[in-house]
Amino acid sequence: MDRTSATNRLRPWQQPVLRKLGLLLLIGAIWEFYGRALDNDLLFPTLLQTLHSLYEAVVSGVLPQRAGNSLGVLLQGYVLGTAGALLLAALAATTRIGADLLDMLTAVFNPLPAIALLPLALMWFGLGNSSLVFVLVHSVMWPMALNTHSGFRSVSPTLRMVGHNVGLRGVRYTAAILIPAAFPSILAGLKIGWAFAWRTLIAAELVFGVSSGSGGLGWFIYERKNQLDIGAVFAGLLTVILIGLVVEGILFRWVENRTVRRWGMQSH
Numbered sequence: 302m303d304r305t306s307a308t309n310r311l312r313p314w315q316q317p318v319l320r321k322l323g324l325l326l327l328i329g330a331i332w333e334f335y336g337r338a339l340d341n342d343l344l345f346p347t348l349l350q351t352l353h354s355l356y357e358a359v360v361s362g363v364l365p366q367r368a369g370n371s372l373g374v375l376l377q378g379y380v381l382g383t384a385g386a387l388l389l390a391a392l393a394a395t396t397r398i399g400a401d402l403l404d405m406l407t408a409v410f411n412p413l414p415a416i417a418l419l420p421l422a423l424m425w426f427g428l429g430n431s432s433l434v435f436v437l438v439h440s441v442m443w444p445m446a447l448n449t450h451s452g453f454r455s456v457s458p459t460l461r462m463v464g465h466n467v468g469l470r471g472v473r474y475t476a477a478i479l480i481p482a483a484f485p486s487i488l489a490g491l492k493i494g495w496a497f498a499w500r501t502l503i504a505a506e507l508v509f510g511v512s513s514g515s516g517g518l519g520w521f522i523y524e525r526k527n528q529l530d531i532g533a534v535f536a537g538l539l540t541v542i543l544i545g546l547v548v549e550g551i552l553f554r555w556v557e558n559r560t561v562r563r564w565g566m567q568s569h
Contacts, residue, residue, distance in 0.1 A: 346532040354532035355539060364521065364540060371517030372544075374430050375502050378437020382494060385438065386445035387487075391475040393446075394453040403450055407443050415440035415501045419508060433505055440501040441494035448493065452486025453479045484560060492553050496545070503541055 329348050336347030346354070358364035389406070392399030415436045422432035456479055464478035480487065506519025516524075518537055525533035 343529060343531055346535055350532045351535040351539060354530070355536035358521075358533060358536055364518075364536070367516060367518050367521040367537075368540060368544065371502055371506065371519070374433050374517065375437060375498055377430070378434040378502075379441055379495065379498050381434065382438040382441025382498070383445055383491065386442045386449055386490070386494070387480075389442075389446045390449035390453055391472070391479070393450050394475065394479055395471065400450075403446060407447055410439065411443040411447065413439075415497070416504050416508070419505055423509070433502065433509065436501055436505055437498050440497040444497060445490040445494040448486050448490030449483065452483025452490075455486065456482040488553070488557060488560070492549060495548060495553075499541075499545055499548075 333348040336345050336350070339345050342350065355364070389399070389403050393403040394400075418436050418439055419432065422435040426432045426435060460478060460482055464474050469477055502517070503519040503522075506517045507523050509519075518541055522534055522537040525531075525537060
């Protein structure tokens with residue numbers, strides 16, 4: 302065992318972090334090489350030019366402000382969508398009518414792209430964050446509700462019986478029995494909902510424009526495109542990617558390690 306461990310330490314490529322870092326460096330090198338070979342900043346800036354634009358946008362405070370605007374709106378829609386999804390899933394898990402309602406609503410609304418509701422949102426809520434929050438709630442609620450409902454249905458009959466035998470009903474039964482037992486599925490739904498909401502928000506900002514103040518990341522990208530500042534456009538896109546990586550690769554991974562893996566619900 303000691304010899305195997307020593308051998309693994311001598312092979313950096315066997316370490317997942319180092320492998321991913323190596324692939325990231327390779328992609329960066331390809332990006333830089335292709336940008337230099339193309340030699341056209343209006344079509345494809347190099348990685349170094351993009352990083353320079355990113356640095357300038359961060360130092361000036363514009364990019365952090367736009368990212369903060371986007372994340373603030375996203376958080377509102379994400380929380381409301383998650384709350385609605387948990388409510389529907391809990392109703393479906395405890396009543397037959399609730400299950401039929403959830404099946405019908407998800408069949409109707411889940412295939413509908415959230416961005417397609419933006420024109421209606423603009424008519425109903427006007428120019429403001431409310432329109433963006435509306436489409437974000439739609440993008441989060443249905444995948445979250447489906448994953449949560451699937452997790453609730455997978456809870457063992459024995460555990461359900463224990464909850465009923467100790468007198469748990471309604472909200473107490475859902476909170477004490479169903480949610481802890483179905484937490485891996487709920488966490489998967491949270492991750493899917495986040496990914497859908499993040500993509501929807503950036504797309505909506507590109508179409509919708511300024512929602513409050515100076516707008517969000519999508520509007521930053523659109524503005525810089527109109528100004529033919531393609532390096533800043535790539536910097537905005539890189540920021541979108543980096544925020545997504547941080548949330549999914551660090552925040553959700555931390556929650557998973559502190560809950561699902563720690564409780565033994567999932568193998569390492």
